[in-house]
Amino acid sequence: MKEKDAINFKQKGIKPAWCPGCGNFLILKALQQALAELSLKPQQVVVVSGIGQAAKTPQYLNVHMFNGLHGRALPPATAIKACNPLLTVIAEGGDGDMYGEGGNHFLHTIRRNPDLTHLVHNNMVYGLTKGQASPTSEPGFKTPVQVDGVISEPINPVALAISLDASFVARTFCGNLEQTVEIIKKAIRHPGYALVDIFQPCVTFNKINTFKWFQEHTYFLEGHDVHDRNQAFLRATETGKLPLGIFYQHEKKKTFEQKLTVHQEQKTPFLSRSINRERLEELIKTRQF
Amino acid sequence: MKKVISQITLEQDISIVLCGEAGQGIQTVEQLLTRMLKLSGYYVFATKEYMSRVRGGSNSTQIRVSSKPIQAPVSRIDLLIPLDKEAINHVSSRLGERIIIIGDQEKLDTDKKVINVSFLKMAQEIGKAIYANIIAVGLLLGLLEGDIKAGRVFLKDYFTQKKKEEFVADNIKALERGYQEAKRLIEENLVQVGSFPHLKKSSKVENNLLLNGAEAIGLGAIAGGCNFISSYPMSPSTGVLVFLAQYAHDFNIIVEQAEDEISAINMAIGAWYAGARAMVTTSGGGFSLMTEGLSLAGMIESPLVIHLAQRPGPATGLPTRTEQGDLHLALYAGHGEFPRIILAPGNIEEAYQLMQKAFYWADQFQIPVFILTDQYTMDTYYNIERLSVPQEETVRFIIKTDYDYQRYKLGGKDGLSPRGIPGFGEGLVRVDSDEHDEMGLITEDMSIRNRMVEKRNAKWHQLKKEALIPTLTGTKDYRVLCVGWGSTYYIIKEALDRLDKPDMALLHFQQVYPISETSIDFLKRAKQIISIENNYSGQFSQLLEMQTGISIRSRILKYDGLPFYADELAEEIKDVIEENGGQK
Ligand SMILES: Cc1ncc(C[n+]2csc(CCOP(=O)(O)OP(=O)(O)O)c2C)c(N)n1
Ligand code: SF4
Ligand SMILES: [Mg+2]
Numbered sequence A: 001m002k003e004k005d006a007i008n009f010k011q012k013g014i015k016p017a018w019c020p021g022c023g024n025f026l027i028l029k030a031l032q033q034a035l036a037e038l039s040l041k042p043q044q045v046v047v048v049s050g051i052g053q054a055a056k057t058p059q060y061l062n063v064h065m066f067n068g069l070h071g072r073a074l075p076p077a078t079a080i081k082a083c084n085p086l087l088t089v090i091a092e093g094g095d096g097d098m099y100g101e102g103g104n105h106f107l108h109t110i111r112r113n114p115d116l117t118h119l120v121h122n123n124m125v126y127g128l129t130k131g132q133a134s135p136t137s138e139p140g141f142k143t144p145v146q147v148d149g150v151i152s153e154p155i156n157p158v159a160l161a162i163s164l165d166a167s168f169v170a171r172t173f174c175g176n177l178e179q180t181v182e183i184i185k186k187a188i189r190h191p192g193y194a195l196v197d198i199f200q201p202c203v204t205f206n207k208i209n210t211f212k213w214f215q216e217h218t219y220f221l222e223g224h225d226v227h228d229r230n231q232a233f234l235r236a237t238e239t240g241k242l243p244l245g246i247f248y249q250h251e252k253k254k255t256f257e258q259k260l261t262v263h264q265e266q267k268t269p270f271l272s273r274s275i276n277r278e279r280l281e282e283l284i285k286t287r288q289f
Numbered sequence B: 001m002k003k004v005i006s007q008i009t010l011e012q013d014i015s016i017v018l019c020g021e022a023g024q025g026i027q028t029v030e031q032l033l034t035r036m037l038k039l040s041g042y043y044v045f046a047t048k049e050y051m052s053r054v055r056g057g058s059n060s061t062q063i064r065v066s067s068k069p070i071q072a073p074v075s076r077i078d079l080l081i082p083l084d085k086e087a088i089n090h091v092s093s094r095l096g097e098r099i100i101i102i103g104d105q106e107k108l109d110t111d112k113k114v115i116n117v118s119f120l121k122m123a124q125e126i127g128k129a130i131y132a133n134i135i136a137v138g139l140l141l142g143l144l145e146g147d148i149k150a151g152r153v154f155l156k157d158y159f160t161q162k163k164k165e166e167f168v169a170d171n172i173k174a175l176e177r178g179y180q181e182a183k184r185l186i187e188e189n190l191v192q193v194g195s196f197p198h199l200k201k202s203s204k205v206e207n208n209l210l211l212n213g214a215e216a217i218g219l220g221a222i223a224g225g226c227n228f229i230s231s232y233p234m235s236p237s238t239g240v241l242v243f244l245a246q247y248a249h250d251f252n253i254i255v256e257q258a259e260d261e262i263s264a265i266n267m268a269i270g271a272w273y274a275g276a277r278a279m280v281t282t283s284g285g286g287f288s289l290m291t292e293g294l295s296l297a298g299m300i301e302s303p304l305v306i307h308l309a310q311r312p313g314p315a316t317g318l319p320t321r322t323e324q325g326d327l328h329l330a331l332y333a334g335h336g337e338f339p340r341i342i343l344a345p346g347n348i349e350e351a352y353q354l355m356q357k358a359f360y361w362a363d364q365f366q367i368p369v370f371i372l373t374d375q376y377t378m379d380t381y382y383n384i385e386r387l388s389v390p391q392e393e394t395v396r397f398i399i400k401t402d403y404d405y406q407r408y409k410l411g412g413k414d415g416l417s418p419r420g421i422p423g424f425g426e427g428l429v430r431v432d433s434d435e436h437d438e439m440g441l442i443t444e445d446m447s448i449r450n451r452m453v454e455k456r457n458a459k460w461h462q463l464k465k466e467a468l469i470p471t472l473t474g475t476k477d478y479r480v481l482c483v484g485w486g487s488t489y490y491i492i493k494e495a496l497d498r499l500d501k502p503d504m505a506l507l508h509f510q511q512v513y514p515i516s517e518t519s520i521d522f523l524k525r526a527k528q529i530i531s532i533e534n535n536y537s538g539q540f541s542q543l544l545e546m547q548t549g550i551s552i553r554s555r556i557l558k559y560d561g562l563p564f565y566a567d568e569l570a571e572e573i574k575d576v577i578e579e580n581g582g583q584k
Helices: A003-009 A024-037 A054-060 A074-083 A095-101 A103-112 A157-163 A177-189 A211-216 A229-236 A277-288 B006-011 B026-040 B119-126 B129-143 B148-160 B165-187 B203-207 B213-223 B238-246 B261-273 B284-300 B327-332 B348-365 B446-457 B459-466 B486-499 B519-524 B539-548 B566-580
Strands: A045-049 A064-067 A088-094 A116-122 A168-173 A194-199 A218-220 A242-249 B013-022 B043-049 B056-066 B077-082 B095-103 B228-231 B254-257 B278-282 B304-310 B341-343 B368-374 B430-432 B471-474 B480-485 B504-509 B511-513 B528-533 B554-557
Touching (some): A003 A024, A024 A054, A024 A116, A024 A177, A045 A054, A054 A064, A054 A088, A064 A074, A074 A088, A074 A103, A074 A116, A074 B254, A074 B261, A088 A095, A095 A103, A095 A116, A095 A157, A103 A116, A103 A157, A103 B261, A116 A177, A157 A168, A157 A194, A157 A229, A157 A242, A168 A177, A177 A194, A177 A242, A211 A218, A229 A242, A277 B213, B026 B043, B026 B056, B026 B129, B026 B148, B026 B203, B077 B129, B119 B165, B129 B148, B129 B165, B213 B348, B213 B368, B228 B238, B228 B261, B238 B254, B238 B278, B254 B261, B261 B284, B261 B304, B278 B284, B284 B304, B284 B327, B284 B368, B304 B348, B327 B341, B327 B368, B327 B539, B341 B348, B348 B368, B348 B459, B368 B486, B480 B486, B486 B504, B486 B528, B486 B566, B504 B519, B511 B539, B528 B539, B528 B566, B554 B566
Parallel strands (some): A045 A064, A045 A088, A088 A116, A116 A194, A218 A242, B013 B077, B077 B095, B228 B254, B228 B278, B278 B304, B304 B368, B341 B368, B480 B504, B480 B528
Antiparallel strands (some): A168 A242, B013 B056, B471 B504
16 A cells, blocks of 8 residues: 555645544545555646535645536546546535436436546435435434425435446445545546445434444445346345445446547547648538539 | 509518428428529528427418518518418418418418419329428519529529439429419419519629628638637537538538536637647537636637527527527636626628637637627528638738746736747747736735636727727717617618618617727617617616716517517617607
8 A cells, every 4th residue: 555645645734624434534545545556646626526525635646626506516627537538527515416416417327328437425314405315315304394205205316326327336335445445546547437325324314224223224345247237237226234345347338539530530639639721621611602 | 363462562672481391391391492483683681480390380481582682571471371270370460452372272270361282293193292382482582573594593502412313303393383383373364474563683683692690700710720620419500510521521620519518618628728720619508508617818818709599498498499689698607707798690691700700709709709690680681792712821810939938927018928839949948727926826925816706807908999890870960869789780771671760770780799999989879779689678778878978769579589670670769759759
């Protein structure tokens, strides 16, 4: 482990605005560690996020940052990667951000399969807006808004992603730091869309799904064939104790960027490309007929 | 027969209307006929109105043919080709006494006099019913003494790429059959061509271009260096998306049909961040969904080009029709305070040029720039002389970053801080939709907040200075000044030509926001200002009043979903002047 290199990805002089003991600290640490271990330079990495506690993560990272709108990290992340495939692009945010407000983008980003890593801090609650239910909150979860407890079924992002044949689907719990670092590394290295749903305790607003709860209700997959989609789906829909680890991987899928002809014909970055003026002249001429 | 076309001799042009159901091929007739007539040496104008359905309904296309440049629709119809039972009814309010109707009498049900031409029977004789349209093209070409040779060559080219030889040969037969039929009508004195004395051909126009507003916007985008478009289909804005997709390979453009407009605009902003030149094309409801993204562009100081093709609202409104009803939407969309530019092309050339200007200004000022068009602009074309390709390389306002780069460095001229791109230079590029410090990191420090608000809005100063001056058409010593913006330019111009009053002029705005400070002088000099807009509330005159303090009392407004007609508008202007008796 090149733990000391993680310092490259630390934002100096800024203290995270999270509550003491929040699971987000561990995710931040895991991500810094993963980036360092992959020997990336800060200049190569763009973290795109939405709005929420989780979405603040890039504020505390020494990388390029696109901190956009609530729910809208995936579209700009896709575009950034499409315009400059040399960049390592990570989209990061909370469960409300990515599965609620941005749910439609979640589905369609899987369809496109851009080569980006999708990190979702899943604390099963809306942290920043002070404790309302999220799309992953369990039925019965009481909040000041859901006064009788949540009555809708939670979303199962892992099963959903597998059902859409997402090219990499994993789940982890930030309390298992080492495994989380490994999974994030694999997700970043994976060529294509990679979802990592990260269980993250919110110590302030979720008194049900605590550190202890996650420890007691999760276990790591063993002897699972990540290329078996049916098995992956079965494992993803297990209840009671929830499996962690890589559920599914489909490496051979072409990425969105690979399918774009703009990168097949020309390799120069978008920035330094110029207009084909002769062709434009010709095209205008065709309107004489 | 009487001299049936005497009206046309007065008008110096002929107005042809083809009317029928969707799916009957009116579009093909329009496409072919206008090209053939132009190649024959005429000026042509074409526009269409259609229902929001793929089959059936009543749709019409107007083609005006003239020996002088002609760029506006008129209500008057000289020659009507009804293609189904409903057609005559659909345009009944526009049928004058001298109208010539040519059609398949059997298929029509009318007490109007119809000159019978059995298009369908003739087509079946050649081989297939679908040739009926080409026979109609031949007939019209013949009546207008168009060049049948040029017609043949054009038709061959038009079909050869897609169709079998036999099909092409039959089509040429159909064209010739129609042409002969025209000669018959003339010989039998059913239609008098001798009454087109003013319709002279000129070899000058042969090389003119024919392209509609959607194509002009698309070409302008390419010329402006656009290499990314993400959008969601919505009439009437889709034509631009389709156009850029057609030429995406030639010009290396990423074209993405997004899952919704929210995604589309956020992608476009992401693309600019990564060094591309991106745009979205959208309409009414689609743009409503984009407004949060617009505000993001304002906050992170991202360039952005938004083509907003207006259609009548609210909500789904009239999907395939025209209106200038979204000016205030573009003006006020997006929460918070940030600068923007709104451009509104008045013709094909302006659409092409303003699109380039939009990319340039968006990049230079790091702001969203709107191009506001409408269905009428998208679907209309007429002869234009040329579109010139930019001579210089596209100017980019991007810097290579240093290690200590700060995206929102304060203290730059007019609020501008150099824009870096991730991966270009050693710096880190941070943009944040939260209020941010110079680094781009979230802050709630109130003094920074103040300075950032002032930084963003300091751009106004330069934007106002560079605003395009409205164009004055007509006398400088006007008493009555008609004011228009965007697509109404040529329609108002023709209306004024028709009135031919020495003391009237037209002030056309191709930039509607911010308006040029010179506007006030133009307005002050008028005794009466008449604002003419395709909407209910006179949105632009409200804006002008707010910005200049001059009140505009005379308004001519139209909001039925159709563009103004030059002939009707002339009458309305006359009425308004008379009613008003010289008041502002
Ligand atoms: C369009 C929009 N709607 C609502 C909000 C308010 N908002 C900010 S964060 C958030 C939810 C946060 O929950 P989650 O994404 O799970 O992140 P967490 O704070 O739990 O990490 C909401 C509703 C917003 N910023 N923008
Ligand atoms: S509210 Fe919850 S998620 Fe937010 S910082 Fe506090 S503990 Fe973490
Ligand atoms: Mg959450």
